[in-house]
Amino acid sequence: MSLARRLGKSLSKLLLDPRQHAALSSLAFRDAGHGFDVLGFDPEAFGVALGVTRFAYERYFRVTSHGAERLPRSGAAILAANHSGLLPIDGAMIVVDVARQTSPPRVARVIGDVFIPMMPWVGTTFSRIGVVAGSAGNFRHLLESGELVLVFPEGAPGIGKGFRRRYQLQSWRVGHAELALRYRVPVIPVAVIGAEEAWPEIGRLDSFHAFGAPFLPIPATPLPLPVRLHVHYGEPLVLHERFRDADDPGTVRDAARVVKHAVDALIAQGLSQRQGLW
Amino acid sequence: MVTGATTPIGRRLVERLLADPGTTLVLAVGAEPDPLPLAVRDPERYRYRQVDLTRPRELHDLLFSDGRQLQIETVVHNALHRRAHDEGPRIHALNVECTRDLLSLAERHPTVSRFVFRSASAVYRLDPRGSTLLSEDDPLELSPSAPQKVRDRVEADLTVCTRMGMSPLQIVVLRCAEILAADVGSQLWDYLGSKVCLRPTGFDPMLNLLSLEDAARALQLAVGGPERGVFNVPGRDVLPLSRAIELWGRVEIPLPGPLLAPLYRLRARAIGSDFRYDLNFRRFHFSAVLDGRRAQRELGYEPLHRIVWPYSQSSGSHS
Incomplete structure (x- = not known):
């Protein structure tokens, strides 16, 4: 075993509480033979990531989870969430929350933007903790493998939407709805409350495209603000019972609209339930 | 008939075919004198012919003399140039023109009904x-801008694929994952041959590697079945590049990407090694694993044999 893997093992043991660390051994994971899955996911690295983000989850953002009983214990499903926050803090906290709220723990496989694999270190690290580049082929593979897939249909515009447009869903991609119909899997709407205020953007460099990035956001603060985050899971939407033809663009758009409305409603509910930012 | 029969894959395939009692006869074709002791073991079912496949006349005579007389039914085309640094028309002739000629001859051959291309x-x-x-x-x-080795592979593949559905032959194309073995043209084999392996810093892509045994088995399944089409042949080993280096007992040094091409060019000039960084640039940055479900479904192929890694997984000690 390499030094890095040995260090990782010790680190996750050190950073996680014993119950969480023990639960990791029953993590649902398809080993392709050398301790990684075919897309590069590494349970050891995932354990380290859970340990490293523990402080952020428990102390800094003090994440509370609502409706986690709606997460399926097994089988493929799509989590569709609102997106915000310069760096994907929302994505990280959903992944940690899903792993903590499910037993045995499940990994929410995040569909990241296509430029992520081009970024040195970031691409490799993300793939080890379960993020995959947002291609249709990768998405299909995850669903066929019975994975829980986390998508942000707003995409990069969601991250750069700016403080004034917080909690206003941006242009909503439809790929997740098409695949939900094609593979007959439920879509679980997710709303993250708090992340849209956590790291306000004061501007952005639209001409910055290093490694394929769409822009470079300029944050108002050097670190995200320690606002409380609330993760809300909605009722699973069984789209394939209402919509049939996954090849019909109108049907797919309608199905995606249902998901968008459900996320919107969940955001409204989350905002009304929230008792202060901090 | 098996071309490239003197290569490690060809040899393994011939052995497997002869071990199968259902095989009537194997006509092995190679560029070198027969190195196989198989003729001694099974003289009735084994013939060897030394043929320069880049010469159309020799190729024609092979098929329409020996091939007709022995009533060959299936052609397995496995002969491709292996060294990555060799380029030029002669290499192209073996990789592409020979494939085209062989396919065309097989189509008008009276007994050949199946064409398998690796x-x-x-x-x-x-x-x-x-x-x-x-x-x-x-x-x-x-x-x-792709190196000739890649362009030739693609052209040969497409040459065969374009005949599917129009040819009287049952055509099978097997797109094999990299076979990690000596003398098969494996770039990674040469790369891992060095005690110190340089890799682009910040990138650690997933690789898919195939064992010789599985490659030969996939070819054998393609020979035996009635299925036709293009099939991926993945290997059992799916792992990051860094892990492959570790399991091979090598020291890895991550370096900025732009330094690697000149350093590996220098290495090739100094010691005549075959690894070309430009050939592997994308593979050393971005993950790629073959999806073998079609081969599993239709050919019944599943990778069974792992690469024999010199260093064991758990302890890091020499096994």
């Missing part, structure tokens, strides 16, 4: 925006 995963274009798991329908590397 292609390679190198034909796929590795694109970070594409899927990590490559299916048979994924884009091919058609860039004019």
Whole structure:
């Protein structure tokens, strides 16, 4: 075993509480033979990531989870969430929350933007903790493998939407709805409350495209603000019972609209339930 | 009939075919004198012919003299040039023209009904925006700036694929993952031959490697079945590049990407090694694993044999 893997093992043991660390051994994971899955996911690295983000989850953002009983214990499903926050803090906290709220723990496989694999270190690290580049082929593979897939249909515009447009869903991609119909899997709407205020953007460099990035956001603060985050899971939407033809663009758009409305409603509910930012 | 029969894959395939009592006869074809002791073991079912496949006349006579007399039914085309640094028309003639000629001759041959071509995963274009798991329908590397080895592989693959559905032959193309073995043209084999392996810093892509045994088994299954089409042949080993280096007992040094091409060019000039960084640039940055579900479903192929890694997984000690 390499030094890095040995260090990782010790680190996750050190950073996680014993119950969480023990639960990791029953993590649902398809080993392709050398301790990684075919897309590069590494349970050891995932354990380290859970340990490293523990402080952020428990102390800094003090994440509370609502409706986690709606997460399926097994089988493929799509989590569709609102997106915000310069760096994907929302994505990280959903992944940690899903792993903590499910037993045995499940990994929410995040569909990241296509430029992520081009970024040195970031691409490799993300793939080890379960993020995959947002291609249709990768998405299909995850669903066929019975994975829980986390998508942000707003995409990069969601991250750069700016403080004034917080909690206003941006242009909503439809790929997740098409695949939900094609593979007959439920879509679980997710709303993250708090992340849209956590790291306000004061501007952005639209001409910055290093490694394929769409822009470079300029944050108002050097670190995200320690606002409380609330993760809300909605009722699973069984789209394939209402919509049939996954090849019909109108049907797919309608199905995606249902998901968008459900996320919107969940955001409204989350905002009304929230008792202060901090 | 098996071309490239003196290569490690060809040899393994011939052995497997002869071990199968259902095989009537194997006509092995190679560029060198017969190195196989198989003729001694099974003289009735084994013939060897030394043929320069780049010469159309020799190729024609092989098929329409020996081939007709022995009533060969299946042609397995496994002969491709192996060294990555060799380029030029003669290499192209073996990789592409010979494939085209062989296919065309097989189509008008009175007894040949099946054509199996061993292609390679190198034909796929590795694109970070594409899927990590490559299916048979994924884009091919058609860039004019690709090295000749890749362009030849793609051209030969497409040459065979374009005849599917129009040819009287049952055509099978097997796109094999990289076979990690000596003398098969494996770039990774040469790369791992060095005690110190340089890799681009910040990138650690997933690789898919195939054992010789599985490659030969996939070819044998393609020979035996009635299925036709293009099939990916993945290997049992799916692992990051850094892990492959570790399991091979090598020291890895991550370096900025732009330094690697000149350093490996220097190495090739100094010691005559075959590894070319430009040939592997994308593969050393972006993950690519073959999706073998079609081969599993239709050919019954599943990778069974792992690469024999010199260093064991658990302890890091020499096994």
